[in-house]
Amino acid sequence: MKTVFQLGRRAFIGLVAGAALTMAAFGPAAAQEKIKVVGIYTVPIEQQWVSRIHLALNAAKERGDIDYSYSENVSNTDYERVMREYAEQGANLIVGEAFGVEKPSRAVAAEYPDIKFLMGSSLPPVEPNFATFDNFIQEPAYLTGLIAGAKTKSNIIGLVGGYAIPEVNRLMNAFIQGAKETNPDVKFLVTFINSWYDPPKAKEAAFAMIDAGADIMYAERFGVSDAAKERGVLAIGNVIDTSKDYPGTVLASALWHFEPTADKAIAEVKAGSFKAADFGIYSFLGAGGGSIVVDEKLATPESITIAKAKEAEIKAGTLKIEINDAEPKSTK
Structure with a gap:
């Protein structure tokens, strides 16, 4: 069974209500234009x-x-x-x-x-x-790290990214932070393929890590989950939910929802109030811009409990996942 944390659903309900208020504030003409x-x-x-x-x-x-x-x-x-x-x-x-x-x-x-x-x-x-x-989903990335750290048996996790830029680094660093919290002994293999879309290259990089002992792969790019599936190890998804394409392989995924960002910008353009602002905050969990999905058949029950509790703390503002844009390095 696949679980989407409840708090993500409440955030979605809040977004729907917010959209209704926006339409009411701008009036029928603005809503229809x-x-x-x-x-x-x-x-x-x-x-x-x-x-x-x-x-x-x-x-x-x-x-x-x-x-x-x-x-x-x-x-x-x-x-x-x-x-x-x-x-x-x-x-x-x-x-x-x-x-x-x-x-x-x-x-x-x-x-x-x-x-x-x-x-x-x-x-x-x-x-x-x-x-x-930007897709500031370091919070759900951290939560997937909690799940992965508790699951690995080899204590080696591989991470394959596109480019070593802040947008990728912050997600990997948050994931690593979470994994270390549930498993202080875990080590990491990190590589970047220097491409946004080269599944064969990402797949080959993943194969090399699996050969080096990694039993969980952080799939920041397409191709990594394919390698995990072929070699019988697990994968952590990023941005989208690919569990239907890789049943029994994708352990958990950190999801990005662009709807809060898009809807805010569209409403402001319609209202004539659009400003040159940083819309990155609308990717945070609290804005409904991020969530986590977990395969309960694969994850340990204890890690699911921990991740749900941590998500609640993040939503309540009592836990802050720091944004670390430094390039992550292999520790194995």
Whole structure:
């Protein structure tokens, strides 16, 4: 049986109520008026991170809140051109990733001050129209670490990431912190494949770690869970729930929900109150931007109890998971 912690469901109910209040505050006209939202992605929409953005914007489209179009697999060298084309076509809100195109994306935004930009970024927002966000799911990553640390038998856990950047590092560090709390003897193997989407490369990196003794793999990238499944070890999912694709393999997953971020930005654009702010806070557990799902058949009962208690503390504000953006290192 797969368990989604109750607190995540309460947060979702709160978001629904908040959306109703937003509609009431803006009035029927504001609620019915559609805005043009564009997504510009450097990877396929199936990729974990982008899939959550795409899912949230599609949900807003299906509600009738926005008109939504997108471009995927846009190269960094072509990103600026695509941004300009959408800007010239009258987009109201452009959503995308600025990590590899910080300078050009900010330059385009400066040229179109009346268009709002909401971009995944490691750098600060810029007035008047360049807002930023990120998947700050270090809290659920920490909770999955608690589950993994209690489960490993070899006391070796492997972690395969895309790039050693803050957005990835903070999740791995939080996971490591949790694993150490339930198992002080656990060691870690860490590697980065220097790609956001290269499943074969991630799979090979995972195989090497499994050969070195890892019996649980932290799957920050696609391909890692495939290796875990083939070798009969367990995996920890990241951003999306892939347990249906890997039954009996995915022990737990830290999930990212972009809906709170997207809905907040859309409401502000409609209300004319959009600011160049950091929307990262809407990825926190307290905002409903993160959650954890656990396979009860695989996890130890004790670790589930511990993780639920820790989640309650995080939600109550009595436990804070520090954001550690330093590059994690292997300890084995």
